[in-house]
Amino acid sequence: MSPDRLRASDTDRERVLRVLRDAATDGRIDLEEFEERSSLAQEALTLGELPGITADLLPAERQPIRLDPQPLVGLFGNAERRGRWVAYPGEYAVAVLGRVDVDMREALLMHSHHRMTVTAVLGRVEIDVPEGVEVRLTGWSFLGRRTTTARRSDVSDPPVLEIGGFSLFGVVRVRAPRRRRFLGWRRGTSRRGIGS
Numbered sequence: 001m002s003p004d005r006l007r008a009s010d011t012d013r014e015r016v017l018r019v020l021r022d023a024a025t026d027g028r029i030d031l032e033e034f035e036e037r038s039s040l041a042q043e044a045l046t047l048g049e050l051p052g053i054t055a056d057l058l059p060a061e062r063q064p065i066r067l068d069p070q071p072l073v074g075l076f077g078n079a080e081r082r083g084r085w086v087a088y089p090g091e092y093a094v095a096v097l098g099r100v101d102v103d104m105r106e107a108l109l110m111h112s113h114h115r116m117t118v119t120a121v122l123g124r125v126e127i128d129v130p131e132g133v134e135v136r137l138t139g140w141s142f143l144g145r146r147t148t149t150a151r152r153s154d155v156s157d158p159p160v161l162e163i164g165g166f167s168l169f170g171v172v173r174v175r176a177p178r179r180r181r182f183l184g185w186r187r188g189t190s191r192r193g194i195g196s
Contacts, residue, residue, distance in 0.1 A: 004048025095123030120170025
């Protein structure tokens with residue numbers, strides 16, 4: 001199924017409404033336009049109906065819902081992807097003499113087994129994942145590092161993030177939240193993020 005046909009959640013609609021409220025507060029849209037766009041957001045059934053509502057209010061990298069399948073490239077600079085975005089199968093993240101930050105804690109996976117190709121050449125790629133995701137690092141490194149702090153998931157059939165590619169004098173690091181322990185027992189915490 002195409003990502004733009006996926007059902008939108010109340011949280012997705014609220015993200016768009018928050019941007020509209022900010023735009024109305026600072027005068028980028030008037031009250032009439034705010035009401036019109038708010039109605040569109042509240043009536044939206046699919047993710048594809050939401051991005052156009054705020055497209056002219058924020059730059060692409062700050063949009064509340066992102067459906068763009070573009071590769072993430074940090075070429076002699078920085079690039080990042082955060083917030084609510086659809087993670088397409090076979091995505092690319094490349095850092096060449098630059099840095100790339102990928103926050104997957106609120107990403108929506110198209111499949112429970114998600115594959116990414118991540119390459120760092122004299123650069124750095126940092127990927128944040130939510131608790132409960134199983135991370136598999138493949139690929140190779142030459143005078144570089146590919147590491148993860150993610151542990152084996154306690155879930156019987158966890159979502160899997162498989163990261164291929166290579167590191168040439170570069171660093172690829174996957175970070176997971178630290179597990180909290182209290183007197184030897186894990187505290188009960190609600191899980192959110194990929195796929196939710």
